[in-house]
Amino acid sequence: MYLQAKSEEQLACEKEWLQAGHMWLAHRGGFTAVVREGDADAGRAKVRVLQTGEVLTVDEDDLEKANPPQLERCEDIASLRCLNECGALNVLRSRYAAGLPHARAGHALLVLGPPKRTSPVYTEKVAAMFRGCRADDMPPHVFAAAQSAHRCMLASRRDRAIVFLGRSGSGKTSAMRHCVWYLASAYPAQGSKLTPERLDAAFDVLNLFGSCRTGSNPYATRFVSLASLDFDGGGALVSASVQTLLPDLRPGHTLLRALHTLYHGCDGRLRRELLLDQAPVNAPNPFISPSEKADAPSEFSALKEALQLLNVNEQEQMAVWKVMAAICHLGWAGAVKATTGSVIKYQFASAGCGQRAARLLAVGADDLARAVFATVPTSPQPNANLRTPSPSNEKEMSGTEALDAFVTGLYNETFNMIAALVNRSVSSSSRTSASILLLDAPGADNPMCAGQQSGAPLSKLLSNYLQERLQAVFHEALLVAPRDRYAQEGITLDIGAEEDWLSETVNPGPMVELLDKSPQNSIVRSSQADLRECDRRGLLWLLDEESMYPGSSDDTFLERVMTHYGAPNQTQYLIKKAPHARQFVLQHLQGTNPVLYDVTGWVKASRENPVTKKALTLLQESQNEELSRMWSWCRGASGASAWAGAPHDHSTLRRASSIRRTLTTGTAGMKRRSTALQAKFVADGVVDTLRRCGAGGVQFVCCLLANQPADANDDVNIPLLRSQFRGFQLLDAARLYKQGFPEHMPLNEFARRYRLLATSESENESAPQTTLSDRQIVDDMLLTLDLDVSSYRLGLTQVSGRLSLFIYLVS
Ligand SMILES: Nc1ncnc2c1ncn2[C@@H]1O[C@H](COP(=O)(O)OP(=O)(O)OP(=O)(O)O)[C@@H](O)[C@H]1O
Structure with missing residues (x-):
């Protein structure tokens, strides 16, 4: 390192320590921590x-070299002298204990959490220290990530994403x-x-x-933002917008925070106007959950204040x-069944x-x-096996399911409305040069980690799938x-024989394919005998197909999945049948997060219930002028939901409509009612x-x-941290960063920027500059600058080097 050169004394200390x-x-x-005492039998040590x-x-194999204590809290695990898993985890643990939750693994920023609300590392004072800094000038921090995204965006005039x-x-x-907070406070536009x-x-x-209470997080986000x-x-912030995708907000299945807050938090006149004073509270x-209601009143007042700040007026609120109150009353x-003769009818129980x-x-x-019950069958159901394919499975619906679906529709419309109001408030039609995109999706979830023994439902599979894609x-x-870049540039890395880890790096591709591989010939259903590799389709497609076939069930779905992917297929290491009926295990994130799933109800849940859609129609036809006006506005002429009505810059609109197009055209459009496949299409749009x-x-x-909510103390839970560290492939990323030449610059730009640093001798030498190629010029410059040759490589079109090289040149 050029800037952090160690003294002779430090080096001697390190050497002595390592030799011990x-x-x-x-x-x-x-x-x-151990000290090696000597060798034992082959492959063993004392x-x-x-x-x-x-x-x-x-x-x-269980031993890894420890690093000198000076590196214990280093900012980048790629800078460890002995880069191995224990060393990296030790750095994270030591930093966390010292109140430093951030670290780097090469280009990736690591944040050890969950974050404390009152953490002193996110104050305005800290933020002020990052403003305007260069990437290499900042310690690891989320503010640093935002700052360097802003700097790169401004320099390149291209969108950046975090x-x-x-x-x-x-x-x-x-x-x-x-x-978001950092960028808004560091780069405000005047007025x-x-x-x-x-x-x-x-x-x-x-x-x-958009959040609900789960075992893993009382504030779990249930949409892709x-x-x-x-x-x-x-570089001043002039507009903002949020696209909300794939909301999974079902009042009957999860405890939605907003319903809880309204019901337990509103009082007085508003409570009477919402008829909640007449509700059968017992x-x-x-x-609605009857518990944990103490915070609801303050949460509800904070919500009203926030809406006011967003210029959502009283009528709109x-x-x-x-x-929302109507959902509570529903x-x-x-729902109850009222049977008259052979006619089955459903109606409200109360x-x-x-x-x-x-x-x-x-x-x-x-x-x-x-609206709620009309599509529920009014006569006894025919034998399931004789049915013709029914894409909506309407005939199997019960009154409770219909009510559930309707309420889900109402809640999702409310959420769309909230997103539209938020966008109306934060967007503007100002001309923008480039944007920073921030992507947050529901986290990978394993109910077992939160102590739940039952298998995970379909919604968790979709969250885990999104995280696999990311x-x-x-x-x-x-x-x-x-x-690929090194190969194209003709650059070889100095990787020793024992370091052939690069070729062994596990690839998340097979798991993603297992879940979403598109069918080659979509409609034909393969018999087990002629099932070939090319017939294989991902689990989400199998689920969609199964939901359309007569006589299909959760069991037939799982059977097909296991036929496609279980033993003796090559993919058997990714999936296995669990001992209990209707259960299987997926080895998510390279086997670091094995999740037990229970497919009960999946076939039905994988299709959008047609009753869900009725909620919007009903809202638009409401006799309440404000209700019908708002929902007609929110949907807009094109059904663009959260985007209607809000002013947007051209590029923002283009980006939003590009994702919308991925969701509404081609196969995605045809599969609009498949909840399972919508996750794939949303992921496609986002990745694009x-x-x-x-x-x-x-x-x-x-x-x-750093630890589970159930952990007794605040210490880092190392096995938990290790599995996440492996799942992210952070050691591989840090190694490639350390051994490679991660920073690069086109030859002509390098020549232009650093020409002045090269001595005049080289310019006067031999042939005039015009006849030399950029590569020759840069080659001469690098020699003249007398740089450490191990810190850079001259590629065919770029100079690639370690960060230290570029810091040195800039300084
Ligand atoms: N509004 C809030 N009030 C209090 N604590 C919160 C709030 N939002 C989040 N938290 C807490 O902060 C921690 C991190 O939550 P956060 O929602 O940021 O995690 P996440 O990774 O986004 O989770 P998910 O993927 O489930 O959305 C959790 O312990 C959570 O309980």
Whole structure:
């Protein structure tokens, strides 16, 4: 390193320390500091445990060289002298204990969380220190990620993206919000309404309406959020927008925070206007939890204040409360079967509650009941095997399911409305030069980690699938693209024989294919006998097909999945049947997060219920002028939901409509009602958007859970951290960064920028410059500059080098 050259004394100390044989002994529970005492039998070694003095004989493979103590809290694990897993985890643990939750693994930023709300590392004072800094001038921090994205965006005039990865509850949403806050406060436009407070309010509102309480996170985000911060030519923030994709907000299945907050938080006149004072409070309501209501009043006032700050007026707020209160009343209303002769009919179990819901929505009680129950069968069902294919499975619907679907529709319309109001408030039609995109998706989730023994439902599979797709983007950007670039540039790395890890790097591709591989010939259903590789289609496609076939069930779906992917196929290491019926295990993220799934109800859940759509029609036809006006505005003429009505810059609109197009045209359009496949198409659209940021245009923030909510103390849970560290492939990324030449610059630009640094001798020498190629000029310059030859490589079109080289040149 040019700037951090060590003194002779330091080097001698390090050498002595290393020669003393300090090692880490890796084991299931973590790793322990030991000193090597000598060799034992083949492949075994004798070690002394530092803490206890005990002498053990252990496997050589379980030992990793320890780093000198000075490196214990280094900022980048790629700068470790002995780069190995125990060393890297030790750095993360030591930094976390010292109140430094951030670190780097080459180009990736790591944040050890979950973040504490009152953490001193996210204050205005800290933010001020990052403003205007260069990437190499900042310690690892989410503010640094935002700052360098801004700097690169401004220099290149191209969009940049920051992707937040991690398990549920690890702090992705929090980190994303810190980035937004930093950029809004560091680069405000003069006279702009886009203050950090307003943006904070926007995300508070979106997160409250789009999150639910789960075992892993009481504030778990249930939608994919693609936020865009748009800057003018001078780098000032002039507009913002948030695209909300794939919302998974079903009041009957998860405890949605907004319903909880409204019901337990509103009082006085508003409570009476929403008819909540007449509700049968002691009757069970599947949409509202009776517990943890103490914070609701303050949360509700904060929500109203945030809406006010976003210029959502009283009438608009009231319209939203009415729909939400109607959902609560429908929860009490319930559904019952009323059979007359051979005719089955469903109706509200409590007519009074149904009427209250209808009053709030300003529709007739009969109209409401018809909207909810009209498609439910009114006669006994025919034998399932004789049925013709029914794409909607309507015939199997019960009254409760219909009510569930309708309420889901109402809630999703409310969420779309909130997103539209937020966008109206934060977007402007100002001319923008480029944007920073921030992508936050529901985290990878494993209910078992939160102590739940039952298998995970379909919604968790979709979240885990999205994280697999994003991990594949990470793999491509940090492990594949650099090697492709070295190959194209004719650069070889000095990688020793024992370092053939590069070729062994696990690829997330097979798991992604197992889940979403498109069928070659879509409709033909293969018999088990002639099932060939080319007939294989991903699990999401199999689920979609199964949902359309007569006589299909969750069991037949799982059977088909296992026929395609279970033993004796090559993919059997990714999937295995669990001992219980209808259960299987997927080895997510390179086997680091094995998730047990239970397919009960999946075939039905994989199709959008047609009743869901009726909610919008009912809202648009409401007798309440405000309700019908708002939902007609929100949907817009093109059904663009959250985008209608908000002013947008041309490029923002283009990006948003490009994702929308991926979702509405071609196969995606035809599969619009397949909930499972929509996850694939959303992922395609998002990945495509990220690709448009170009090579190196996407930064990754890997959020790591330091411990589980159930862990007794605040210490780092090393096995948990290790599995996430492996899942992200951080050691590989750091190694490639350390051994490669990660920074690069086109030859002509290098020549132009640093020509002055080369001595005049080279310019006077031999032939005139004009006859030399850029490569020859740069070659001469590099020799003249007398740089350490191991710190750079001269490629065919670029100079590639270590970061230290470019820091040296700039300095
Ligand atoms: N509004 C809030 N109030 C209090 N705590 C919060 C709030 N939002 C998040 N948290 C806490 O911050 C931590 C990180 O949550 P965050 O939602 O940022 O994680 P995440 O990685 O985005 O999770 P998910 O993928 O489930 O959305 C969690 O412990 C969570 O309980």
